[in-house]
Amino acid sequence: MxxxxxxxxxxxxxxxxxxxxxxxxxxxxxxxxxxxxGDMVLTMVAHDEAESGVVGMAAFSRMDVAVNGRAVAAVALAPVATLPGWRRQGIAEMLIAAGHDMLERAGYVLAFVLGDRGYYRRFGYDADWAKGFDSPYAGEHLMVLPLQSAGMPCGVRGHAAHARAFAALAGAGEGA
Structure with a gap:
């Protein structure tokens, strides 16, 4: 793979x-x-020749984010998926980690995710850090991860807007 x-x-x-x-x-x-x-920044795939294709993926899309009044390069992680027969083998973890590495090297500062706190905490995402961001998705499931080695400074205030496509998904009743 x-x-x-x-x-x-x-x-x-x-x-x-x-x-x-x-x-x-x-x-x-x-x-x-x-x-x-034009909002997709990076899509990572797990490709298996024996399976004839894609068995997992993680998408990172452009966000409009400002921290303490300054625009920063940021992405949203979503969706993440693995074919049912390939789950619980660490594929999603490998995809997310590889994506984070590439985005960090490309100079992205923050990654946001909406999801299960227990699951995404293992990658360093933190809901407490996201509390300072004004977002339509603000709440316990919005988490942020600093991609650069400087980490997340205390007292961060700002706004975090996902790409327009997320609003359409939320409007479909499935959430984002």
């Missing part, structure tokens, strides 16, 4: 993976909209 950035030939496999991994097509539509709108 290979963990790598997605390539154009992976698009059908990513779409099939998302449709097989979630009860509705909302996440597949989210990824399509992020790409069409």
């Amino acid at each position: 290979e963990i790598r950035p997605a390539q154009p030939d992976d698009v059908p496999g990513i779409d099939a993976l998302l449709r097989a991994s979630f009860p509705a097509a909302d996440e597949a539509m989210l990824v399509q909209r992020l790409c069409i709108d």
